[in-house]
Amino acid sequence: MRLVAEFGSPEEYLAAYEEEISVGGLFLKGASVEGGAAMSECTLAVLIGGEEVAEENAKLAFVTPGIGVAVVFLAPPAALDELAARLREPEPEPEAGAGDGVQQNSARQLLAQLSPSQKMSLALKAGRAERHHLLRDNNKVLHAYVLRNPHLGLDEVQAAAKLNSLSPEALKAIGDHPEWGQNSVICAALVRNPKTPMAIALRLLPRVPLNDLRAIAKGAGRQQIVLAARKLLAAR
Structure with a gap:
């Protein structure tokens, strides 16, 4: 028996790890199994952002129809x-793109010296290294300004759509964009992002690739999204 635990972001997985996995189990909200007896062996596949990143042996603890499935680990889940x-290791800073004219360290030092209003002005014309930091700034007002930067690349938007630290307003702006909102990779990232406004996520769900849609339907994301994904699959 193979079960799938899907997480929209590394942060979402780490939260589940701290609260459940590290103490010996995991509840897969919305998951279902047929004919699984208590303490029967199963394989748990972990997906983050639609990509399978780990697999672990587990045992089925209990099944609550319509609610979810709980698994336990009888040995430390190595x-x-x-x-x-x-995932806790610091991510390496991305290389600055051609023409950015500033390295990541320099960008960080520059931004540390700016006031919020100066950062807003810079966000509209910032280079790639600066945009990277501004999209992750604690001042969420800046996120929408970066999205208005004419030099923003599609790969940057795809990465931003996965950030659950991005402001809901910025996530909505990505989904409403005439180009970005039609991109299947971006749509899948937005649907999986727990901070994307529900109305936007549901509207974009039909644009998600079939494989991603199947993973979402089997995952442990927001219940309304999971049920909507299952309904779409049933209609196809």
Whole structure:
């Protein structure tokens, strides 16, 4: 028996790891199994952002029809522990794109010296390295300004759509954009992002690739999204 635990972002997985996995189990909200007996063996596949990143042996604890499935780990889940440790490592800064004219360290130092209003002005014309930091700034007002930067690349938008630290307003702006909102990769990221406004996520769901839609329908995301994905699959 193979079960799938899907998380929209590394942060979402780490939260589940701290609250559940590290103490011996995991509840898969919205999941279902047929004919699974208590304490029967199963394989738990972990997906983050639609990509399978780990697999662990587990045992079925209980099934609550219409609610979800709980699994337990009778031994320390080494693969999941390793995944958590890897995700906690600081991400390497991306290389500055051609023409950006500023390295990541320089961008960080520059931004630290600016006032909020100066950052807003800069966001509209910032280079790639500066945009990287501004999209992750604690001042969420800045996020929407970066999205108005004419030099913003599609790959940057795809990465931003996965950030659950991005403001809901910025996520909505991405979904409403005439180009970005039609991009299947971006749509899948927005649907999986727990901070995307529900109305936007539901509207974009039909644009999600079939494989991603199947994963969402089997995952542990927001219940309304999971049910809507299942309904779409049933209609196809």
